[in-house]
Amino acid sequence: xxxxxxxxxxRTAAKKATAVPRQQLSFGQRLRxxxxxxxxxxxxxxxxxxxxxxxxxxxxxxxxxxxxxxxxNPLEAFLYSxxxxxxxxxxxxxxxxxxxxxxxxxxxxxxxxxxxxxxxxLLAILLNSIMSPRVRSLxxxxxxxPHFFSWVLVVSLFQMMLGGAGLIAQTAREAGYTAPxxxxxPDTFMFLITSQAVWKDAGWGMIVFxxxxxxxxxxxYEASAADGAGRWRxxxxxxxxxxxxxxxxxxxxRLGDALNVGFEQFVLQREMxxxxxxxxxxxxxxxxxxxxxxxxxxxxxxxxxxxxxxLLIVGANKLAHRFGEQGIxxxx
Amino acid sequence: xxxxxVVRPRRKTLRPPWEEQPSLLGQFGxxxxxxxVLAVVLVPLWVVVVTSLSSEKTINEAGGYVFLPxxxxxxxxxxxxxxxQVTDAILVSTVVxxxxxxLSLIVTVLAAYGLxxxxxxxxxxxxxxxxxxxxxxxxxxxxxxxxxGLGLKDNLLALILPTAISAFNLVVLRAFFxxxxxxxxxxxxxxxxxxxRILTRIVLPLSKAVTxxxxxxxxxxxxxxxxxxxxxxxxxxxxPVQRVLQQFILAGQSPATSGAAVAIPGxxxxxxxxxxxxxxxxxxxxxxxxxxxxxxxxxxxxxxIIGAVKG
Numbered sequence: 001x002x003x004x005x006x007x008x009x010x011r012t013a014a015k016k017a018t019a020v021p022r023q024q025l026s027f028g029q030r031l032r033x034x035x036x037x038x039x040x041x042x043x044x045x046x047x048x049x050x051x052x053x054x055x056x057x058x059x060x061x062x063x064x065x066x067x068x069x070x071x072x073n074p075l076e077a078f079l080y081s082x083x084x085x086x087x088x089x090x091x092x093x094x095x096x097x098x099x100x101x102x103x104x105x106x107x108x109x110x111x112x113x114x115x116x117x118x119x120x121x122l123l124a125i126l127l128n129s130i131m132s133p134r135v136r137s138l139x140x141x142x143x144x145x146p147h148f149f150s151w152v153l154v155v156s157l158f159q160m161m162l163g164g165a166g167l168i169a170q171t172a173r174e175a176g177y178t179a180p181x182x183x184x185x186p187d188t189f190m191f192l193i194t195s196q197a198v199w200k201d202a203g204w205g206m207i208v209f210x211x212x213x214x215x216x217x218x219x220x221y222e223a224s225a226a227d228g229a230g231r232w233r234x235x236x237x238x239x240x241x242x243x244x245x246x247x248x249x250x251x252x253x254r255l256g257d258a259l260n261v262g263f264e265q266f267v268l269q270r271e272m273x274x275x276x277x278x279x280x281x282x283x284x285x286x287x288x289x290x291x292x293x294x295x296x297x298x299x300x301x302x303x304x305x306x307x308x309x310x311l312l313i314v315g316a317n318k319l320a321h322r323f324g325e326q327g328i329x330x331x332x
Numbered sequence: 333x334x335x336x337x338v339v340r341p342r343r344k345t346l347r348p349p350w351e352e353q354p355s356l357l358g359q360f361g362x363x364x365x366x367x368x369v370l371a372v373v374l375v376p377l378w379v380v381v382v383t384s385l386s387s388e389k390t391i392n393e394a395g396g397y398v399f400l401p402x403x404x405x406x407x408x409x410x411x412x413x414x415x416x417q418v419t420d421a422i423l424v425s426t427v428v429x430x431x432x433x434x435l436s437l438i439v440t441v442l443a444a445y446g447l448x449x450x451x452x453x454x455x456x457x458x459x460x461x462x463x464x465x466x467x468x469x470x471x472x473x474x475x476x477x478x479x480x481g482l483g484l485k486d487n488l489l490a491l492i493l494p495t496a497i498s499a500f501n502l503v504v505l506r507a508f509f510x511x512x513x514x515x516x517x518x519x520x521x522x523x524x525x526x527x528x529r530i531l532t533r534i535v536l537p538l539s540k541a542v543t544x545x546x547x548x549x550x551x552x553x554x555x556x557x558x559x560x561x562x563x564x565x566x567x568x569x570x571x572p573v574q575r576v577l578q579q580f581i582l583a584g585q586s587p588a589t590s591g592a593a594v595a596i597p598g599x600x601x602x603x604x605x606x607x608x609x610x611x612x613x614x615x616x617x618x619x620x621x622x623x624x625x626x627x628x629x630x631x632x633x634x635x636x637i638i639g640a641v642k643g
C-alpha cells in the first residue's frame with residue numbers, strides 16, 4: 001500500500017522540475033531567460049504562417065470574382081479583384097453538380113461506416129485469438145505494410161489485379177470467360193474504393209483496437225470461463241465491452257470527419273469511372289477551381305467544406321463528451 | 333514477462349489452462365481466414381516482382397502477368413536506371429525525400445523543444461497557434477495561389493515546403509521531450525550549457541527512437557506525395573516517381589514512347605517488354621517503404637505485441 005504515494009510524489013517532483021516555476025518575473029526578465037526557446041519556434045511558425053494560415057485567410061477570395069489576370073501576381077490580383085459578396089455561394093448552391101458531390105461524399109462516408117469500420121475490429125479480435133507469437137507477428141507485419149504505400153501504388157495494384165488487362169481478367173480469358181472490368185464500372189465504384197481503403201488501412205487501423213484488447217484484464221476471462229461462459233459468451237460480455245469506449249470514440253471522430261473521404265484516391269480514378277460516381281467534394285473543389293479556373297467558386301466550395309467540417313468536429317466532440325469520452329480536445 | 337515464465341512451466345502451447353480446446357472446424361476456419369488475408373496482401377506484390385524480372389517470352393506465354401518465376405531477367409531495371417524519365421523521377425523523389433525529411437525534422441524538433449517547458453514566455457499562445465492547424469485547414473485554391481505566387485511553380489521546394497510541418501508530429505515529439513526528467517535540464521544548465529547544447533547533447537540522444545519514427549513518417553509522406561506534383565510541377569524532368577507510376581499504370585502511357593526505354597548499348601536490339609518495365613517502376617516505388625518499414629513497425633508494435641500476449 002505504501003508504494004503508490006511515493007510514485008505519485010516522484011511524479012509531481014519531476015513535473016515541478018520540468019515546469020519553470022512561475023515566479024514574479026518581469027516581462028523583460030522572462031524574455032531574457034526564454035528567448036532561445038522562442039527563437040526555436042520561429043521557423044516552424046513561419047512555415048505554418050506562409051503555407052497554412054495565409055492560405056486559410058486566403059479563403060476570402062470565395063467572396064470575390066477572383067481574376068488572376070488583373071495583377072502581376074496573386075496578391076495584386078487579389079487586391080484588384082471585385083468583391084461580389086455571396087455571389088459565388090449563390091452560384092454554388094444552385095449548381096446540381098455541387099450537391100451531387102456533397103451527396104456522393106456523404107454516401108461514401110455512410111457506406112464505409114458499415115463496410116469499412118468493423119473490419120479493423122474483427123481483424124484485431126482474430127489476431128488476438130492467435131496463440132503463436134510468431135504467426136501473430138507475421139500477420140501483423142503483413143497487414144500493416146500497405147499503410148505505407150501511396151494511393152497511386154494502391155490504385156495501380158488494383159488496376160493490375162482487377163482492371164481490364166489485369167491478372168484476374170487474364171486468368172478468366174485463359175479459362176474462356178470474360179471478367180467484367182471492375183475498375184471502370186461506376187455502379188460498383190463504392191465497393192471498389194472501400195476495398196481499396198480496406199486493403200490499405202484496415203490493418204493499420206487495427207493497432208488501436210489491439211491496444212484496447214491488451215488492456216482487458218485476463219482475469220475477467222478466466223473468471224467467466226470458470227463460471228461456465230463459452231468462447232462466444234466471453235467475446236460478447238468481456239471483449240466487446242472492453243472495446244466499447246474505443247469504438248464509440250472512433251465512430252464519433254469519423255462522423256466529425258464526414259466530409260473527408262480522401263482526395264488522391266478519387267482524383268486518380270475520376271477519369272476511369274466518370275464524374276457521376278467519383279466526384280467528391282474535394283475533387284469538385286479542384287476541378288471547379290484549378291482545372292476550370294473558376295477560382296472564386298472553387299474557393300467557395302472549399303470554404304463551405306471547411307466551415308461545415310469545423311461545425312461537425314465541434315459537434316462530434318460535444319457528442320463524445322456526452323458519452324463520457326475524451327474526444328480530440330477536452331473541455332477545459 | 334519473466335515472472336510469468338518462472339511461475340508457469342513452459343507449455344507447448346500458450347493457451348491458458350482454463351480455455352477450452354479449440355474445435356477442429358474453428359481452427360480450420362481461422363487458418364483459412366488468416367491465409368486469405370495474407371494472400372490478399374502478398375500475392376499482388378509477388379506478381380509484380382516476378383513479372384518485373386521476366387523476359388518477353390515468359391510474359392507472352394503467360395499472356396501478361398507472370399505468377400511462377402521462370403528466370404531472373406534484370407534488364408527492365410537496367411533500362412529504368414540508365415537515364416530517361418524514370419531515372420529522373422527516382423532522383424527527384426530521392427532528393428525531395430531526403431531534403432524534405434531533414435528540413436521537417438530540424439524545424440519540428442526545434443519547435444517541439446521550444447514548447448517543451450510550460451511556463452515559459454508565450455508558451456500558451458504559441459502552443460495554441462500550432463494546435464489550431466488541426467481545426468483550420470487552408471483551402472486547396474488559396475494554397476495553390478500562394479505557392480505559385482511565391483514563384484515555386486516547377487520548383488522542387490513546392491513539393492517540400494507546403495507539407496513540411498505536421499502539428500501532429502510536433503505534439504508527439506513535444507510530449508516525449510516533456511517526459512524527460514527536469515533534473516537533467518537543471519544539471520546541464522548548472523554546467524553552463526545553452527538551450528541548443530541541451531537539445532543536441534541531452535534531449536536528442538535520449539529521444540533517438542521517437543525522433544527516428546517521426547522522421548520516417550515524414551519520409552514516407554514525401555516519397556508517397558503525388559498530388560502536389562500535379563499542381564506545381566509541369567516540367568517532365570522534375571516529376572516524382574508517383575507521378576510516373578500514375579502515367580504508366582493508370583493513364584496507360586507506354587514506357588517506349590515516353591523516353592523511358594532508351595536503347596541500351598550492349599543489350600542488343602531487344603528492348604525488355606514494356607510490362608516488365610512498368611512492373612520494375614512499381615517495385616522501385618515500393619522498395620523505400622519496405623526498407624523503412626521494419627524500423628517503424630518494430631517501434632509501433634513492440635508495446636502492442638508484448639501487451640497483447642494473453643497471460
